[in-house]
Amino acid sequence: MSEGSVYDWLQRRPLLLDVPLAVFLALLGLVVLGEGQGIGWAVVGLADLALIWRRSHPATAFAVVSIALAIRVVPTSSLLPGDIAFLVALYSLAAYDRRRAVRLAGLGVAALGSAIAGARFTAVSGRVPGPGEFVFTFVACAAASLAAWALGDLKRARLQRLADLQDRAERVERERDQALRLAAQQERAAIAREMHDVVAHALSVIVVQADGAAYAAERSPEGALARSVGALETIGSTARDALTETRRLVGVLRDPESGVELAPTGGVAQLDDLVAGVRAAGVPVTLTVRGTERARPVGLDLAAYRVVQEALTNVIKHAGPAAGAVVDVEQTDEALRISVCDDGVGARSVDDGRGHGLPGMRERVAVHGGTLTAGPRAGGGFEVLATMPTEGER
Incomplete structure (x- = not known):
């Protein structure tokens, strides 16, 4: 499993990270706090275990951690490892809460807590801390809090960008569909x-x-x-x-601007003109019409013309430079067989799923009870084969 896939797997299962983190901080705080601090035990455990919901309910987790630490500073006048829970909660608030006012309020609580820490945690044996001690402790706690909040805000901005990109990709996919x-x-x-x-x-x-x-x-x-x-x-x-x-x-x-077509155009008899146009576009094409010309239904004749037209269009678009094509039409009493082969590189191109030429040809041929196959040739190039019965069409 690659690094990216491991990260994505963990992101989809946040409790696998949050539960061990909360339990570890709780145990660390309890071990360092020691015995004889019953209130401290309960408060530290409550504060740290609230981190389990830091992603789903960041504001609630931050409030619980902040209140619990405010209660803890009453009997204890020193920083504890469990106090890291406050930085984690502040980071989570900045990263996962969408309300800007709540995020800024968390930053204000952190500033107030830093001031309390400067006044409380430097007081030893009842001695009032000096200005230097207060400023040092306040700046240290404020800097740590600001860093945690800034990292969370960067995380939130990154998540928002990813969400915007995903939404844009989904919109593009919908538009493409x-x-x-x-x-x-x-x-x-x-x-x-x-x-x-x-x-x-x-x-x-x-x-x-x-x-x-x-x-x-x-x-x-x-x-x-x-x-x-x-x-x-x-x-x-x-x-x-x-x-x-x-x-x-x-x-x-009908397209209102397309005009009215009084009679269908195109058929086997018009393939010479079609091939001439393709040759004029720079693609050498060889046309062979075998068998005696027979009377056919106009629809079948038109379908044959459209198959050759679409196949040659694909040659122009996909076969590549210097590619040639061979069109073979066989007329019999039983069926009309059409083969369009090229020697280009279109068979090696990747299908993006956006083309409708082949499905359109299959639908045209299927209307007349025929079949159409298309695919790479064994010796290179691409081949389109269409067979349409003529006996039942008369």
């Missing part, structure tokens, strides 16, 4: 907006097609087609209602 929650909410809001754009785009197509079919059926010379007019009109009406409701529900997630 709040920022993380806000960032996560913004990421989810972005996903929700994109899903809204996908749904809105699809419903807009439904509305156009349904209206066109209804128009054609209504004017068809074949009477049988007239029966489909009602159904087609219902489709158009339902699609319009769904589109309106979707816009109303998700509208609260």
Whole structure:
């Protein structure tokens, strides 16, 4: 156990220090006082044992010690080792009592006690002490009391600074957690907006097609087609209602300054433009798209684009200088597989827990029933792998 850890352990268990200290001073005073001083025995024991509560009730402990020593000076005209309890109590009052008036009052009691000590403890065999003896004893006792009070005040200031630093650290941690929650909410809001754009785009197509079919059926010379007019009109009406409701529900997630997006942007077909932009930023990127281009749902196509975009953004931010990336997209009848690899140093960086790129990508992929894995590569660098099924999306 290190020195700092031992100190912290003892600070959390103050009685392990205060009880032995109080008992030691009490025994020391009793041994030196000797027999035949019944009142002295009781007073010294009371004064010293009160130090057990010097941290939790510093003002009470100081008052008990001061009153007990004031009673003790009546039968005894000499300083005793147990009188150190007064200095300990004064130190504790200055260190642990938050009331400034009480701390200054303790200093005043110490000054009064020093004057009493100068007058009482230099009187031997009834002789009145001379000015020199009084001044010496007063100065010695006052200096010791002032030193104890000053040390306690320094202790109190240190404890206050530590408390302020701890409060500041807790506040910073709360603000950081709040920022993380806000960032996560913004990421989810972005996903929700994109899903809204996908749904809105699809419903807009439904509305156009349904209206066109209804128009054609209504004017068809074949009477049988007239029966489909009602159904087609219902489709158009339902699609319009769904589109309106979707816009109303998700509208609260939109940034008022972001404008209205009429249709989702980005897809596998736009990866060339995305890669070109990354190359312009100074990162060499190789793009390979394998397989025959297939019709895919707009949402799945957009999710694939966002995965590559976020992965390349992480390469720019974390891979380090002179890092390159390879993007591989495989299109099959069963799934769309995306691999983004780099040869940088991002795999060795420490995660500060503030990023939301990987969780955001996982959420996008999970929406379409896919999986995403990300981590360091065996040969160095970082790799992001995403697989999204296409069979069930049609």
